[in-house]
Amino acid sequence: MNDFLAGKPARRAVLGTSLTAGTVAALTACGGGQEPAASPSAEAEATEATTTDKLPVGGRASVDLKGHNYLLYRPDETTVLAYSAVCTHEGCQVGVGSKVFQCPCHGSEFAFEDGARVAGPAKDPLPSYRAVIEGDKVLVYL
Template sequence: MDNLPSPAPRCGLSSPVTRRAVLGGVASAGAVAGLSACADPSTVAASSTPVSPAPGGEGTVAATTAELPVGSSKSVKIGKRTYLLFRPAETTVLAYRAVCTHAGCEVSVGEGEFVCHCHGSHFTRESGEVTAGPARGPLEKFPAEISGEDVLVYL
């Protein structure tokens, strides 16, 4: 065996490419790809936070002003989806999709905030931002307004 010639260098490399080197490179590339999938979601959420579109088209009546007094919140069903409403002032209403940004569970109205009972995330009524995790991103916001006695949400 000592009389066997050594493998010739390939691709302009000064030393031969061994099977061990190739397998090590493949394993390293897989590890980098795997770790990049585990990136901190808060950095992703911060750069992809949805911006509320301006009201346009026809709004959907979600409630009446009598059902949503100033300072109150309400969960409403529109079609097959659930939305959360908050009326901070006489002429202002905010609307959010009632889906937790952590694992997609339904979020409900809590005492002065919105709560996901699956894993304990809490969200502000004023902005939909997370106040307690594991959720890292805000609730999806929708344009809404008060028109006469109706609370309209633009989907």
């Protein structure tokens, strides 16, 4: 298990529900002020998000954990990245596009690889969470 580096996505990170590689999650409406759990901390606890068969290499997913939405991306066999799905512009729910995470409200886009803003009015990246693959489970620390 790798350590989470403050402000950077953890390698072997994860979250999960049920999307597969190439799947485009339906974009959802504004989150209405939904706030994700606090940023990763030493007290964060592992939450099973999905299983590796449901998040294959290259797969992206939008998952609901503890009442909040998170975004997952699995760039390789042993790495999973997890982000808050709350847009850093005005709080809408960010969804999974074919090449980037996309906010339907004003068009901000965020990179799968690090949550960085790549287009639109948002200035900040999506907050990242430590995530790991343990056996066939994808765990996110919330």
